[in-house]
Amino acid sequence: MTTALVKLHYHRQRRILDLVAANGDCRSLSAEFLRVHSPSAEVRGHGNPKLVANKRDVAITAITPVGHYAVKLSFDDGHYTGLYSFAYLQQLASQQEPLWQAYLAKLKAANASREPLINIKSL
Template identity: 65%
Template sequence: MLVSKLHYHRRTNVLDIHFDNGEQVSLSAEFLRVHSPSAEVQGHHQGPPKLVTNKKAVAINEIEAIGHYAVRLQFDDGHQSGLYSFGYLAELCSQAEQLWQTYLERLKAANAQRDASIAIRVTP
């Protein structure tokens, strides 16, 4: 499946992913951030994936097309090293429920949380 269109909703921090077969799936910026394909998150070498915490309010600042096969998502926490191939995005979409439940279980087991470790308020 090829990605035909991406639409990011800044208010809700949700990315709509449209595929060439007409399917459309919405994933949160938090989900995409904690499942980044970067070596930093996936683990260098044979190590287990890193448990990324405190990203409930993370947002995507920029989406950059990489050829006709991937995008780079730049998050407001400074993370931008993962290339989301269209194949990886399709994999995330098809396994989203299972991946999210596994993530929540890992958080619980590590006594970690999704919320920011300190409250931050930005005033315009």
């Protein structure tokens, strides 16, 4: 995905964000993937990245445009400080599989889990 993004579409039930490029190319990123790869200082750790675990069921609650170059994503776990430039979203989409595998390996090495800490069931 190397052309400009023209549309973002969030599927609430599936928790998937579609990135649609000007050439029609469409890539999908899960809310969990976006949350654990947040560009925020909280996650990036000023050069010492923090492992974000227990986010399998996280959802995006708001997508706020920032100029013509980025969006701020807010998540239902209270995280809202990541500013996702369109270039960063495209980078995540193009490197999704190796990034995801590296994340899973880090979870395993830290004996951490994707599973939520508290299982909440909606009625």
